[in-house]
Amino acid sequence: MKPPVRAAAVVGAGAIGVSWVELLTRHDIPVVVADPDPAAADRVRKSLGDQAGVTFVTDPARAVADADIVFEAGPERLDVKQELFARMDAAAPLDTLLTSSSSGFTPTNIQARCAHPERVLVAHPFNPPDLVPLVEVVGGTRTAGAAIERTVDILAALGKEPVRLHRELPGHVANRLQAALWREAYYLVxxxxxxxxxxxxxxxxxxxxxxxxxxxxxxxxxxxxxxxxRHVLEHLGPPMVAWWADLGEPTFDAALIDRLVSGVEDEVGGREEALRESRDHALRELLTLKARAGLQEDQ
Known part of the structure; x- marks a missing residue:
């Protein structure tokens, strides 16, 4: 299925932004990348090679001027995102979708300074977005339902598995689930x-x-x-409730940070790049296997 997108913009050329660019160019969609860092273009080229159809600018207003959809992947600071979306909102055509990759901010807060908040929403990917299918899609209090539906359709056509959230929460869904696991993991350590x-x-x-x-x-x-x-919940649920009551609350201090960092350095120190490459290779293999087994739509 060809994505219903003539052109896209990616604002912010960090790890998430570069991965969005890789996904879009894989589908032959022209992309304008905006980043104030003069080294951003070299960073993208190093990751993707000299991809045709990628243009680099420093001004986000220029990037969004002819885009059907924008993927913002700038710093995770609310003041920065509010200013950025206000600028993009003033420059983009009215039918342009403005999405944020924010891992925790709600779209209502992000769209607060926009004159046309109806097309502003969160499309939160999981790193790396060009490989991991999940994208959480959630609108703010002033986001139009049609904008959410269009975003879901575009993401699905890009091979993603969009999950629509029906309520805004800090951290969305998947990050909250991760945070719950990390809390107990940190406590146990x-x-x-x-x-x-x-x-x-x-x-x-x-x-x-x-x-x-x-x-x-x-x-x-x-x-x-x-x-x-039903059997699991009726017979094993009560012991699980007892475990809930015994879950810990770690003291998030310098000592815990040092202990976690020391532990992970002992575990993987010096092998990070090799592990990252192996992980991404295994992700591709796993996705292929899941599609073959009927557990995943073919990417």
């Missing part, structure tokens, strides 16, 4: 229950494998046999 390396191993070699295929609720359902999720 802080309490000396487990090392950083063994904690990572416990997830990557256990529940993480199943969650990558079906997600936590569907996995629970399958584990219940013929009774499914």
């Amino acid at each position: 802080q309490e000396g229950v487990v090392s950083v390396a063994d904690l990572d191993r416990a997830i990557a070699s256990g529940p993480g494998l199943r969650w990558a295929l079906l997600g936590p609720i569907a996995t629970q359902h399958l584990s219940g046999g013929e009774g499914g999720l």
Whole structure:
């Protein structure tokens, strides 16, 4: 399915922005990249090569002037995003979709200074966006339903798996789920229950494998046999409630940060680039396998 996009803009050429550019150019969509950093163009070219159809500017207003959709991936600071969206809103055609990749800010706050907030929304990808299918889509109090639907359609045509949120929350959905896991993970490390390396191993070699295929609720359902999720909740739910009551609240201080950093350096120190390349290769293989198994739409 060819994406219904003539041209796109990516504002911010950090890791997320570059990954958006890679995804768009893969679908032969002309992209204007805006970033005030003079080195941004070299950074994009280093990652993508000399891609045809990519233009570089420093002014976001120029970038959005002829775009059907904009993917903002600037600094995660609300004041910066509000100013940036006000400028883009003043320059972009009225039918241009203005989306933010913000990992935590709500679209209502982002669109606060826009004259046309009806086309402003969050389309939060997971890093790297050119590989990981998930994009969380959520509108603000003044976002039009039609803008959300158009964004979902475009993302689906780009091979993404958009998840529409029906309520704004700081951190959206997936980051809140991650934060819940990280809170208990940090607590367990802080309490000396487990090392950083063994904690990572416990997830990557256990529940993480199943969650990558079906997600936590569907996995629970399958584990219940013929009774499914109802059996699991009725028979194993009460012990789980007891575990909830015993979950910890780590003290997020310098000592915890040092302990976590030291632990992960012992685990992967010096191998980061090789691990990143191996991870991305494995992600591609996993997505192919999921599509072949009927667990993932073919990318």
